Amino acid sequence: MARKQYKEEDILRLLREIEVHLNSGMDVASACRQAGISDKTYYVWRRKYGGMGRAKLSELKALEKENQRLKKIVADLELDKLILKESLDYLKPQA
Numbered sequence: 001m002a003r004k005q006y007k008e009e010d011i012l013r014l015l016r017e018i019e020v021h022l023n024s025g026m027d028v029a030s031a032c033r034q035a036g037i038s039d040k041t042y043y044v045w046r047r048k049y050g051g052m053g054r055a056k057l058s059e060l061k062a063l064e065k066e067n068q069r070l071k072k073i074v075a076d077l078e079l080d081k082l083i084l085k086e087s088l089d090y091l092k093p094q095a
Contacts, residue, residue, distance in 0.1 A: 008049070008057050008060075008061070009054070009057070011045050011049055012049060012052065012053075012054070012057065014035050014036075014037065014045075015042075015045055015046060015049060015050070017035055018031045018032060018035050018042060021034060021035075028042065
């Protein structure tokens with residue numbers, strides 16, 4: 001069976017829906033079943049997105065994007081450093 005990819009907004013909506021069911025006295029397994037996800041998925045999402053609103057979600061997305069950009073910069077600089085080191089070793093006179 002193919003896995004469904006949920007957007008972050010959908011995840012937040014489902015988490016709020018499950019919380020409403022839990023507050024009304026439903027257990028976790030039946031609330032998750034009604035939402036169409038497994039209870040393991042619920043716990044993973046709750047750990048990652050629990051207590052997060054739309055503003056925090058957009059901030060998280062921006063931070064993840066910035067982190068990816070910085071990782072790319074570090075990788076490029078590391079490659080440049082290795083190239084310079086190899087060219088220095090090649091140009092260094094051997095005694």
